Amino acid sequence: MAQVVDLRTDARPGALVIDAGALAGAVMGTWRGRMINEYTSSTVFAGLAEQLAALGHAEDAAACREFSGEEREHGIACGSVLAAAGGEAMFTMAEPKRMPVHADTTPRAAVIRNIISICCLSETVAVSLIGAERMEMPEGTLRELLTKIWSDEIGHARFGWTYLARELPQLTDDERAAVERYLPVAFAALEAHELGHIPAATSWPAEAAAYGLCDGADARTLFFETVTEVIVPQLAALGLRAEHAWNERRSA
Numbered sequence: 527m528a529q530v531v532d533l534r535t536d537a538r539p540g541a542l543v544i545d546a547g548a549l550a551g552a553v554m555g556t557w558r559g560r561m562i563n564e565y566t567s568s569t570v571f572a573g574l575a576e577q578l579a580a581l582g583h584a585e586d587a588a589a590c591r592e593f594s595g596e597e598r599e600h601g602i603a604c605g606s607v608l609a610a611a612g613g614e615a616m617f618t619m620a621e622p623k624r625m626p627v628h629a630d631t632t633p634r635a636a637v638i639r640n641i642i643s644i645c646c647l648s649e650t651v652a653v654s655l656i657g658a659e660r661m662e663m664p665e666g667t668l669r670e671l672l673t674k675i676w677s678d679e680i681g682h683a684r685f686g687w688t689y690l691a692r693e694l695p696q697l698t699d700d701e702r703a704a705v706e707r708y709l710p711v712a713f714a715a716l717e718a719h720e721l722g723h724i725p726a727a728t729s730w731p732a733e734a735a736a737y738g739l740c741d742g743a744d745a746r747t748l749f750f751e752t753v754t755e756v757i758v759p760q761l762a763a764l765g766l767r768a769e770h771a772w773n774e775r776r777s778a
């Protein structure tokens with residue numbers, strides 16, 4: 527069921543003043559997309575928390591419930607930027623995302639698949655992209671907002687890598703094979719999602735960096751480098767055939 531998410535009361539511009547002139551439309555579009563993306567992530571972590579709780583991993587479940595709250599706050603923060611730029615912090619959420627159950631394997635291997643997809647892939651990419659954007663941004667309120675989001679995303683990625691390193695060795699050969707079977711699917715979904723959010727042909731005047739607008743070609747390059755230079759080697763170090771999976775993603 528579609529659901530209207532109205533963040534207008536929470537997402538107030540406060541001290542943020544954004545007068546982007548001719549860039550206003552692009553600024554609103556960018557931060558609106560982020561608001562939706564971030565807010566939707568809160569439902570993802572809530573679902574992951576339930577799956578972890580069902581496995582008996584209560585502490586990990588509690589961490590993911592906290593992450594869910596942080597993603598909601600990120601959504602509100604991005605909504606406040608949208609509001610400061612002249613937009614309305616509300617949107618229609620098509621269908622609250624359901625966590626994949628992965629019925630072809632055991633619950634614990636299924637959770638590992640979801641941890642890889644959400645934390646080791648998406649959140650690691652987020653750390654990279656937001657980190658780069660933050661570096662380009664001059665000191666100020668908007669940079670502080672991005673710093674808070676960035677530091678939370680680092681926590682979300684780190685949680686996943688730590689969980690994976692701890693739990694992967696517990697798996698049977700069949701379960702490990704089930705995790706590896708899924709990697710090309712996860713990479714394909716990551717690539718489709720990220721490239722969908724990074725238009726190839728966007729470049730802006732120099733002042734655009736102050737509003738968080740990034741060059742599409744640079745962001746795409748950074749995305750691919752994050753996968754091949756950080757994520758793939760890290761998964762491989764844990765004993766997973768990640769390079770093969772990345773190369774096979776198009777036939778997944």
Ligand SMILES: [Fe+2]
Pocket residue numbers: 564567596597600675678679
């Ligand atoms: Fe976030």
Ligand SMILES: [Fe+2]
Pocket residue numbers: 567597649652678679682
């Ligand atoms: Fe996150």
